[in-house]
Amino acid sequence: MAQVPPPGSVVVADWHRCKDSKEYFSKILHKKRRRNFGLLESPVMPPNVAVDTVHYKIFISGKTGVGKTTLAARLAGLNIPNMHYETTGIETTVVYWPVKLRESGRVLFFRLQLWDCGENALRRFDHLLPSCKEQVDAVLFLFSFTDRTSFDDLSNQIAKWTGTCASRVVKLVVGTKFDLFMHCDVAERDVRDFQETWGLPVLRMGGEVSDGLGDVSPLLNCLAENLWYQDCVAAGSSSYHSQQETGTLY
Amino acid sequence: MMLQGGSTQLLCLTASSGVPLFTRGASKQLPFSVIGSLNGVHMFGGGQGVSLSSCETEGGGKVVWRVFQDSVMLIAVTGGGQGGAGSSKEEEVRLQRLLENVWNCMVLVLGQDELANVRNVERLKRDLRSCISLIDQLLEERQEGILGNLTHCADSLLPPNPSLLQQAVDGFAQSADSEFGCLMVHGRIAAATEKWWRLAPQEVVLLSALMRSLSASGSASCDYPVFLPQGSPTVAHRLLRFQLLPGADVCVLCGPTPSLHRAESGLVVRFWTPLVETLRDCLAVGERCLPGSVSLRPAVLALLLINREARRSVSCVRCPTHHPPGDPPLPSKARCWELMKLFYIFSTTRYFTQEESVCLTPEERAQGGNTEDFILGFSHQPLQCYLVTEECKSFGLQTPQHQLFLLTPLSVPTFALRTVATQTLSDVVTATGF
Secondary structure: OOOOOOOOOOEOOOHHHOHHHHHHHHHHEEOOEEOOOOOOOOOOOOHHHOOEEEEEEEEEEOOOOOOHHHHHHHHHOOOOOOOOOOOOOEEEEEEEEEEEEOOOOOEEEEEEEEEEEOHHHHHHOOOHHHHHHOOOOEEEEEEEOOOHHHHHOHHHHHHOOOOHHHHOOEEEEEEEOOOOHHHOOOOHHHHHHHHHHHOOOEEEOOOOOOOOOOOOHHHHHHHHHHHHHHHHHHHHHHHHHHHHHHHHOO | OOOOHHHEEEEEEEOOOOOEEEEEOOOOOOOHHHHHHHHHHHHHHHHOOOOOOEEEOOOOOEEEEEEEOOOEEEEEEEOOOOOOHHHHHHHHHHHHHHHHHHHHHHHHHHOHHHHHOOOOHHHHHHHHHHHHHHHHHHHHOOOOOOOHHHHOOEEEOOOOOHHHHHHHHHHHHHHOOOOEEEEEEOOEEEEEOHHHHOOOHHHHHHHHHHHHHHHHOOOOEEEEEEEEOOOEEEEEEEEEEEEEEOOEEEEEEEOOOOOHHHHHHHHHHHHHHHHHHHHHHHHHHHHHOOOOOOOOOOOOOEEEEEEOOOOEEEEEEOOOOOOOOOOOOOOOHHHHHHHHHHHHHHHHHHOOOHHHHOOOOHHHHHHHHHHHHHHOOOOOOOOEEEEEOOOOEEEEEEOOOEEEEEEEOOOOOHHHHHHHHHHHHHHHHHHHOO
């Protein structure tokens, strides 16, 4: 099982609340709302404060109706669709997120591209899932707190991501519609048991969308942390392996 | 009159057994018994050797039926329309067009096979949910200023630097192993490959509608399977869409390659980064849809220009900068769009009928000439028409190449309408080559 870093150990948690983050976060905001960049543009810092951007591909997995498209929109600060329409193909959303590394104090822009595809479409067209899996860095397994079957289905979904390649993929579980406690179908105890069994962090999303970054920062920081940690582990182990294999190099 | 989106209801049933598949539209749905009766009366007609296509109610409502591929029946119902008999033909045209668009939309998403051979009704019902978003868009006509669903001509925007953009679209499509590529700005086509324009008009319009809804979501890129209703109804293509800048999207129709990831990281940046400024100039054209090189006469309140051969249209509504206080008030922007649509339907159903009834290919039309006249018995084709109402004046003219529909304020003298129209047509065509 992949190692999960303790929260806040790799990146500074809730950095958006610190004063020194303002100049970075201002680059992803436009009049208090998140700026939509398009593929040809990206946040640019002044030359004296140059910041590297790291790119990651994240796939959002989950049954129909759990809130994949809504989650992507929410993380990017885009308008949330108010009706549920099935996603009939792959839709990707780009989120830029400034992060400060705890150890070095270095600031990075994480460019997170979220890949979202409807369950029905994945079933009908078999080229879509391989396209989603191609060079993916992380998978978010979604379930809805108001839909028990989506929670029970998690093990099914996680099972599809096994094997040596998949072990390098960051896996997080996200429970949506957490605010609808009147219709809650998944108890806290079930979530705890699940976490113990699978060793995967479970995050929660839900509630009114605020203009601020507070409701998305826990998930984005957790994701950034796990991705960066995974990259460090991979870099560390690959240098270890290359030392081991010196004898077999041409 | 017609554009009370909320009061048009759309029903979809299986043709063979009348099982309801979905209902969209009005907030208050028709009761199941009424739906059953509507189906029943159509079936009764069928049994008597009669194909029921439309009917009117005493209250001015209208019902239109159409069966597609002997498999799916679509019924459109509108309630309480105003206006007398004069309006009913226009309403019927609009509703028939709606049914055709909805069917094409269903084929686009699901493919003809699944719709023509209904084996499992429950599965079809579930799969049809994927079409709902586009169908709602067709019903509600959310974006004003988009007339393609009605005219079956692609809404276009004429950029200030067309050749640069054309080169980029052609090159980009080719690099993506495709001959079909299109650049859309503010929901309208700014440039497209030749093969894109050769797609059936209904396909171009529907793909534009799909692009608009994808663009509205703010997503960065998409990989959508689509079945072209006329060109490829049983074999899916992939529609790859990329948001270059907010408001400017490029798309290509591909086969199995390239993958979305590779196209995005390898091709998009390479082809389009050098053109960021050009794209910004294009975005600056805005809702006017015409480059700065075209100056419109002050008398022009709204215009719709159609290139008949290419099946393309350019349209805009202007808010005149200075309006004399003594003059009658101008209709609002939204009302101008409504009036334009009404006038288009009015003109094409009464005067410029050649367009809709006879579907000729461009080659046939080119060599048609005398043969056509002979077949039609040398009927005279109206060239111009005008209409004066309490809200505005309208003028329509048709040439072999173009159709122009113009709205002017009431203050413009009626005898001047023809000049305004012919001059405007000449101005736009000379400046842009449309």
